[in-house]
Amino acid sequence: MAKVIKGGTVVTASDIYQANVLIEGEKVISIGENIDSGDAEIIDAKGCYVFPGGVDPHTHLDMPFGGTTTADDFETGTRAAAFGGTTTVVDFCLTRKGEPLKSAIQTWHKKADGKALIDYGFHLMISEINDNVLGELSQVVAEEGITSLKLFMAYKNVFQVDDGTLFQTLTKAKELGALVQVHAENGDVIDYLTKKALAEENTDPIYHALTRPPEAEEEATGRAIAMAALADAPLYVVHVSCAAAANKIKEARDAGYKAWGETCPQYLVLDITALEKPDFEGAKYVWSPPLREKWNQEELWAALRNGSLQTVGSDQCSFNFAGQKELGRNDFTKIPNGGPLIEDRFSILYSEGVHKGRIGLNTFVNVVSTNAAKLFGLFPKKGTIAVGSDADIVIFDPKAERTLSAFTHHMNVDYNPFEGMKVVGEPVTVLSRGEVIVRDKQFLGKKGRGEYLRRATFQQY
Ligand SMILES: [Zn+2]
Numbered sequence: 001m002a003k004v005i006k007g008g009t010v011v012t013a014s015d016i017y018q019a020n021v022l023i024e025g026e027k028v029i030s031i032g033e034n035i036d037s038g039d040a041e042i043i044d045a046k047g048c049y050v051f052p053g054g055v056d057p058h059t060h061l062d063m064p065f066g067g068t069t070t071a072d073d074f075e076t077g078t079r080a081a082a083f084g085g086t087t088t089v090v091d092f093c094l095t096r097k098g099e100p101l102k103s104a105i106q107t108w109h110k111k112a113d114g115k116a117l118i119d120y121g122f123h124l125m126i127s128e129i130n131d132n133v134l135g136e137l138s139q140v141v142a143e144e145g146i147t148s149l150k151l152f153m154a155y156k157n158v159f160q161v162d163d164g165t166l167f168q169t170l171t172k173a174k175e176l177g178a179l180v181q182v183h184a185e186n187g188d189v190i191d192y193l194t195k196k197a198l199a200e201e202n203t204d205p206i207y208h209a210l211t212r213p214p215e216a217e218e219e220a221t222g223r224a225i226a227m228a229a230l231a232d233a234p235l236y237v238v239h240v241s242c243a244a245a246a247n248k249i250k251e252a253r254d255a256g257y258k259a260w261g262e263t264c265p266q267y268l269v270l271d272i273t274a275l276e277k278p279d280f281e282g283a284k285y286v287w288s289p290p291l292r293e294k295w296n297q298e299e300l301w302a303a304l305r306n307g308s309l310q311t312v313g314s315d316q317c318s319f320n321f322a323g324q325k326e327l328g329r330n331d332f333t334k335i336p337n338g339g340p341l342i343e344d345r346f347s348i349l350y351s352e353g354v355h356k357g358r359i360g361l362n363t364f365v366n367v368v369s370t371n372a373a374k375l376f377g378l379f380p381k382k383g384t385i386a387v388g389s390d391a392d393i394v395i396f397d398p399k400a401e402r403t404l405s406a407f408t409h410h411m412n413v414d415y416n417p418f419e420g421m422k423v424v425g426e427p428v429t430v431l432s433r434g435e436v437i438v439r440d441k442q443f444l445g446k447k448g449r450g451e452y453l454r455r456a457t458f459q460q461y
Contacts, residue, residue, distance in 0.1 A: 055382055084346050087382075092150055116449075147456065154288065179375060207332050339417045404416055
């Protein structure tokens, strides 16, 4: 049966207008003020915004890290995402040296198959470049539809690649139409500073941040941009945390390079002082890159506003405080890195961004949904409300007020880094491919309903 979303204000990356949205099956088939919706089921959106579903380009679900595994898997993580207004995620498929890419991708499919509640795609981590990997990559792009490749410039002796590997990947990616993503921090410098801190018995969570200074991120961001320029390949810098790195991307774009950047809600709202919370609570705020000094926040908002950063990912990577974050009680290097944000990314960005006047509604939609869909080969199926697009839609009440908390969130983790924070605005009804999956604070979709997304190759825009 058809559905019609009535009486709301449709907001896309370019428009804001009153209209009804008619959905048949999985797609939007008509948009307008006076459309003939026949006996379609009416979904009331009076007083609400009608946004495209969020596209989260950066999640780690069911991911092993430092001898433990993230608290959220593809079921709990994607359910929480849906409650928060996100209807598509792109998760990072890890690889290991010597393991065929195909087998790593199979492992990731097994994690998501039959579990995911919203649609999902994969980025592929590159841990080495050799003839086998180069040979497999064209299949990965063409057959698996995995069109983005992630490399780590940090985590020495674990994930970190050398510059040669990065440069060869950029060259190959250009040939295949894939987008290279980098975690840009100088892992060698961080390794040295970390060992020095531990030798001086500086083991508290704050030293996680102090041993990963902004200069290490700025340098690696600049180095990656230089290599991408040399390879004439597009580059996407994940989780930009500070003004210095954001400026590198802006300079590159001003110079005509194909560089894009993502930031995350934690860098827009939280700062380095959180790591100093007593009773080891600072461990809840251990991300890499780390939280920065507060003045960086307005610079990052400005970068989103002026388009020099284009996306906001959650970097969802949840570990319980009890038993997981606690692994690092006596040694900050053993604190699993990351936090739970898949659910609150959308609302934090609306409340701190739109409601507080830092970004406009169109920019909000762009950075929470549209730009990621474009960069990662999902547009216009995802990332907009248009005739022919998937009916992935969030009906959002901009007047609702609520408090973020681990007691009410849907993520499978025992704390919320934004505990007690008041936000304005709430996703009240969420549709994924035409199906109402969240309504009246209930999840209505079936486990495993999410579909794997084969993504298109990179299209420069
Ligand atoms: Zn990440």
